[in-house]
Amino acid sequence: MAETPKAQQTRAKLLEAAQAEFSEYGLAGARVDRIAERSGVNKQRIYAYFGNKEALFAAVMNKVYAHMSEAVPIPVTEEGLRSYVGEVFDYHRQSDLVRLLAWEGLHYREQPIPDEKEREAYYVHKTDALGLALGVEDAGAAARILISLIGVASWPFIVPQQRRLMLGPGGEAESGWALLRASVVAHGDAVIDSALEGRAA
Template identity: 40%
Template sequence: MARDPDRTREKLLHAAVAEFAAHGEAGARIDRIAEHAGVNKRMIYAYFGNKEALFAAVLEHSLGQLVETVPLTTDDLPGYAGHLFDYLIDHPERHRLALWRVLEGSRSTEAEERSTAEKLSALRDARAHDSGLDAASLLVFIMALVRAWPSTYDRMTRPSFADAAAQRAAVVEAVRRLTAT
């Protein structure tokens, strides 16, 4: 059977997302990742180098999917917040990864830093007329509002549709008020 490096890498990333989301970088085990991926654990080291590099690759992959699915819309920040809320509800493992990174003090990836810089630049340009909040504060506040509820959800305790809809509406309204000029 021919080897498919891209498929192997994808299987490892998929298994690593689940493992890191459940246990964080410190608690994750290479053996479990390899077992869930159905791949020899030596392949993790061949493709990623070590567990820290695999965690960074998982964060970068996760961020790439998020940015592609929910691009920043500077002309509709409440809408952006709503879409981001929806994404985190639908992908709770993505939010858990980000929380683990912060809790464990892992460094931000280059992709995270680049994405944040791009968002800040876009916000500065779009809101140059607004002297109320600087772009960095605005981005932090939006992210805090969006992330306030999804971190408490998982597949077993998802809120009812009505609860999630009410929470989403509250986030969107808060961002609307925050950005009203």
């Protein structure tokens, strides 16, 4: 049975509050009572809607992945792909996705994550699109290129302390961000150029 508009609104409030809580404290450190307080929703509703804290975290991850897919879809042309790294960089400046991913990695380590098959399908789609954009037929090679591009764009946000230590106070100014973005985009272009050269060889 479809949820009522009120139930959808309650679910949305819980997910928004849970995203903030998980981003700040991780899965292990997050507290259901704080999520309830943040959302203004009775704690029992969290269990009624999501079952447990891990399922709630999985729902949050599905939400943020869906948002990124809509905001920064991977292109299927070389020209679009050259813009993609900068767009991913810009997205992460305004998003807590990489922080949530870092917490997820620390929590699950090598263990399967909830909804692993769905997440895997998400990356298969991205890998297929990248292969189409660059004319790379080997799915493994396309996946390695994708990992490189995402890594270049997201690393400064996964380890903000290293970014701060390496770039100093000027790195947080808009001019510093612009220089870092330009460097990230240039390295993304180098990855793409290398892939194209390998295809031509």
